[in-house]
Amino acid sequence: MRFTMKQCAQLLVTMGAACLLQQQAQAAASCDVTVEATDAMTFNTKEIAIPKSCKSFTINLKHTGTMSKNIMGHNLVVSKQADEQGVLQDGSKAGVSKSFVKPQDARVVAATTVIGGGESASTSFNPSQLDAAGSYVFFCSFPGHASMMKGTLKLI
Ligand SMILES: [Cu+2]
Structure with missing residues (x-):
């Protein structure tokens, strides 16, 4: 040719x-991501990809519903998969005033506050603090939500 x-x-x-x-x-x-949470107790994603090159990674949580935070509040918490149940149990005891996260919980990598419909919240962390061989998850620690509202983190 x-x-x-x-x-x-x-x-x-x-x-x-x-x-x-x-x-x-x-x-x-991209060193940030926006995750939407709904009145139907769902996140709009099951996986968050985190570039190792980011010095700081931000997760923005947006509640696209209309229900109040006492009824259908959501947050987004990051921990090792192995720590999820413990974080949830202690978070439930801590109550809504603590956004369902035990204060100074060392197992929690990052967590937003609990928000209601129409609200937003953010949390940032340094990806270098994640153990490359570990498995990490994100979930909502509002009691009873994590079974539906959870996903995995992936370092890329
Ligand atoms: Cu929730």
Whole structure:
């Protein structure tokens, strides 16, 4: 196959643009994510991917429902999978005033406050504190919610 001069020039431009786009995508590794929670006791995602290159990673939680935080409140808590049950039990005892997280719970990597419909909350942490060989989960610690509202974290 032979290309004309014009076709060659066009190819170079196209490939150059593709290269640039790829580099931009890599440079802009997203260091935040927005997770939506609903009145139907669900998160809109089952997995959060966390680039190791981020110095700080932020999870924004948005309650897209209308119910109050006492009835259908949600938070988002990150811990090792092995710690989930303990964090939930102690969080339940801590109550809604503590956003269902035991104060200074060392097992908790990050946690938002409990929010109601129409509200938002955020939490940030340094991905380097995650053990690369560990399995981490996120869940809502409002009593009874974690069985439906949970997912996994993945370091990328
Ligand atoms: Cu919840």
